[in-house]
Amino acid sequence: MLTNYLKIAWRTLRKQRGFAFINIFGLAVGLACCLLIMLYVLDELSFDRYNANAERIYRVQSDIKFGGNDMHFATTPDPLGPTLKKDYPQVEQFVRLHQRGNWLVKKAGETTNIRESDITFADSTLFDVFTLPLVAGDPKRALTEPNTVVISESAAKRHFGNQNALGQTLVFANKENYKVTGIMRDMPQNSHFRTDFFVTMLSDNYPWGQWLSNNHHTYILLKPGRDGAPADAAVFSRNFESVIEKYVGPQLMQMMGSTMEQFRKANNQMNFWLIPLTDIHLHSKQQVELAPNGDIQYVYIFSAVALFILLIACINFMNLATARSSSRAREVGVRKVMGSERQQLVSQFMTESILTTVLAMLLAIIIVAVALPGFNSIAAKAISLSQLMSPTLLPLLVALPIAVGLLAGSYPAFFLSSFQPISVLKGRINTSFRTVSLRSGLVVFQFMMSVVLIVGTIIVYRQLTYIQTTSVGFNRDHVLTINDLYYVGKQAEAFKQEVMRLPGVVSGSLSGYLPTPSDRNDTVLFPEGQTNLNKGVSMQHWGVDYDYVKTLGIQVVSGRGFSPTFGSDSSGIVMNEAAVKILGFKDPIGKHVWRFDDPEGKIRKTYTIIGVVKNFHFESLRRNIGALSLVLDANSRAASFRVSSTNLPGLMQQIEAKWKQLAPGQPFTYKFMDDSFDEMYRAEQRIGTIALTFAALAILIACLGLFGLAAFMAEQRTKEIGVRKVLGASVPSLIGLLSKDFLKLVIIAILIASPLAWYAMTQWLSDFAYKIDIEWWMFALAGAVAIGIALLTVSFQSVKAALMNPVKSLRSE
Structure with missing residues (x-):
């Protein structure tokens, strides 16, 4: 019996190649997305589990x-x-x-x-x-x-x-x-x-x-x-x-x-x-992690995306199968007249569904094999195709096409097998699009999830753009940073002066810390005369040189920066506005602060406030700007140079030559500060790219279903279109007639998706102390994209049907 079911299923797929292609390709893309995300999620969940204890x-x-x-x-x-x-x-x-x-x-x-x-x-x-x-x-x-x-x-x-x-x-x-x-x-x-x-x-x-x-x-x-x-x-x-x-x-x-x-x-x-x-x-979202961590939030998000994309693909199958009910109705009627029971018909249609999903799974594995290198590059992973054959995934790989086949094929199987033979053989089966509320609901669900993904992608990219373009309180453009300066030892100042003489170098600075991803140095400062714990302020405490403020373009709002003309600056300190505010100084210039200068608390170091700088971001925009102090310190680990050369490769060669003169045998490594700043948001950039990719694939799958559904509905209304053309209907009016029902469903999907997307993205943005506002135009743009894509998909079939010669469509009449 099973062999017979498989033969019939295979013949049906070959006979209806266009319908089969849309179903198999749509399911394959959905399954491929599901497999890729599954590999990503399992990799994220597997961290540190290799340890025996x-x-x-x-x-x-x-x-x-x-x-x-x-x-x-x-x-x-x-x-x-x-x-x-x-x-x-x-x-x-x-x-x-x-x-x-x-x-x-x-x-x-x-x-x-x-x-x-x-x-x-x-x-x-x-x-x-x-x-x-x-x-x-x-x-x-x-x-x-x-x-x-x-x-x-x-x-x-x-x-x-x-x-x-x-x-x-x-x-x-x-x-x-x-x-x-x-x-x-x-x-x-x-x-x-x-x-x-x-x-x-x-x-x-x-x-x-x-x-x-x-x-x-x-x-x-x-x-x-x-x-x-x-x-x-x-x-x-x-x-x-x-x-x-x-x-x-x-x-x-x-x-x-x-x-x-x-x-x-x-x-x-x-x-x-x-x-x-x-x-x-x-x-863990603690500070001072050994390496950047992942985020369980993204595991939940991608798991949901995988599920939704797979559901969208299954919905395509269900929609197209039920929409083509009239072409299978007489087959069902004849089978029932010849003695087939409903259970046998259900088994036949379920076999067709499972065969379709098995073929789709084979194609999905090929898609995964092709896409995996690119996916690894985007997601910063090292996932291999062999992991699909692991003891964890192999049973799932076998069960998934069966489960999807049962899910996608269950409703069409029971729907088609429920036809009464007398009615269908007399042609009394209603396949009107307007009467099939479930099918409409499924289309709404498809585009609702697509719109949520589009809105999410727009907001992620807007936030990333905001991070990359917002003022951080200093000028990070055209600033070259060279780390590991201690390898030139006492010649660090000589290296700085040599580089400063090169054409195209505007200014330079030696420092222990930079406002880029690097180590940090915490200390506690007290106002002079205070030992009360309430008065202590925990802040960043960075050693810099005289040119640090100038080189980074940090704005001094009161007092002054460090200057070699003032010998007393060796005990001077420059603070940001946040530190002054927490300390409670209304007029900070000339005030004194102190800190413990040894681990046992026996030695104290006193500083005189000589200047206050405008708050600038020295950590991720996920955090509020904290208190910061700058002091003169010759123990430098990094050099920063502001450059304006039009021949940057030539300048870099000259700087490297200076390095090799003073530090022979030591590797020369450098970065530009804006690149280092962007490194803090690599995770968000990866998430944005992955979200965009899967949003595009979700829309593609939804459009495949819409394309097949529109083609079938246009075919069902061929004679109606012919009659309307004979009676004088114009091509635009016929296109509008065939498209409006679909567009209504897309608009309903947009209205449902907008509040869902707003809530989801508000939760995501809550991790950032500095973030964009979610504005109405983002939802309007996502809606316009969804409507435009749906309209293009449906219009192709609508134009084709509207331009058909009415003589051909009415020939059988």
């Missing part, structure tokens, strides 16, 4: 409210990990990570360095917590001695080629020798942090024991509960209150003469909490 690993996070700032850190004080292991038996092990950032690395005996990024200090317990297999070396001893390092296989190949790297020596920053004691497999792509170098924490030159600083990422491995049950993180988190009282409180008293009770009464807070390792990538 992933369900028992947690990271400790810090929430601190102090000095007018709410700070949410992915880092903790350095003593926290060892203290938890010592005081609480529930903690099986801990490990701390301290990200060093970029370092110049070379093999001992070589002269040329390689600039390595994301070098990380780690405790020797690293391999007890994380699953990082070593291909050479002993994980128990690899990081137990000073000046040792574990490197990845990729790093070993870069520095040692085919030689055995174990036991070899690497030179860091041209001065520090490290012995390679382990070679690990490259960390998986689906890890919330990745590095090629783990340096022993014993070599980290850090002032240990600071309970009031947050510079280390602390992970703990909790022991399993009773009967092997997962550890109860919520129960363990209750211990943090006593940790704060026992350890943080005494150091707070030592530095500021304040108890924790007084600290809290001053409207300050300090809390530690646990986040599961597997939640970090999608759920």
